[in-house]
Amino acid sequence: MPEDLLGVHELCDSNAVHVGILGGTGPAGKGLATRLAATGTTVTIGSRDAERAAAVAAEVVAAWPEHQLPIVGADNAGAAAADVVVVATPWDSAVATVRPLAEALRGKVVISMVNALVKEGREMVALMPARGSMAGAVQAALPGSLVAAAFHHLPAADMIDLASGLQSDVLVCADDPRATEQTLALIEPLEGLRGLDAGSLNQAAAIEAFTAVCITLNIRHRAHSTLRLAGI
């Protein structure tokens, strides 16, 4: 961990935080961008293809004209220049996406929302990443960054729709408490979402894999379920 982390705590309490989303043109990235921007956070959606990112950003902004959402598109290097960076790529390109950006991401909080899942028949099955979790793989590829895992269990369709009435708990885990704090600070203003500190990055394996269970329940029960923990 680098010592030079000035500013991390200041960002927690600042509305001026700028979030970049690597691989943010998919449903998960678009959903998170929409929710963050609706609270005034500036978001850069990143993609290998900057034109595609710009087109997706424009599409999201146009979907909620009354909100004037502060979302722009860029290539992934452009998104990596933000204060806090989210990884929302498909699982099998997460490491390849973040590794060349290691210098840009040094000292920053990087939030992995990546799940390694595969559809098999009437269910989604969790794959076991070689390092136990995708967040662990991202942390290994970015030894100078403070990696958290979060946002895995949120249904993308409900995230994209600001009127969906989504209510869900968001489990956050990280090895460095600054990563947990900064992620919880991003979640705090998001309507209907409650962030919960779920421990160290060791927990990412179970948190990521549980996404397969949530989706399988939805398939089996034709439901739109969300995770809630009672008594906490």
Added chain:
Amino acid sequence: MPEDLLGVHELCDSNAVHVGILGGTGPAGKGLATRLAATGTTVTIGSRDAERAAAVAAEVVAAWPEHQLPIVGADNAGAAAADVVVVATPWDSAVATVRPLAEALRGKVVISMVNALVKEGREMVALMPARGSMAGAVQAALPGSLVAAAFHHLPAADMIDLASGLQSDVLVCADDPRATEQTLALIEPLEGLRGLDAGSLNQAAAIEAFTAVCITLNIRHRAHSTLRLAGI
């Protein structure tokens, strides 16, 4: 899978089902025995030590004198003679406990509630069993049985206390639909608990591991949380 499974479906609808709990003298086994017996299900708590099992059974019965709970103790072979058998041993003795009982358990539904967990500092960490899940390890040791995984996320203290007001979802997974159905039928009369079909035994890895997250949340937040899925 053996063809000779007459009676499995009948049992689903019968109040006369008898449940055995291997390694049932721990908090998890005692809690499940208490809840099942309170709905009229006869329960045999099993242990390596039949005297200890009998003492624990008597202790549970004495705790709720007005219920006259139908719970007895036996050695694990005695518990394995029941219609449906639950595995509630510590994770590192589950396979050693069930393997010598394979013949007694042939053709029966066997429900694994085993979690492979280890306490590390202020959290519980999920271990990765060699076959991906403890339920998978039990199924591999009992190729003639219909293994389900269930009851992992229930707080034992709230299960043991019939007056706790416990409200929780219970995720059930199995490869054979008869195992899922019979497990859901056991859960159905249990007050405050809702059983949900969560797919094939592949899901057991994520369901078991998520127990570590639930317990870690309780440690971090000094809470007594239970799993609830909204919108389903």
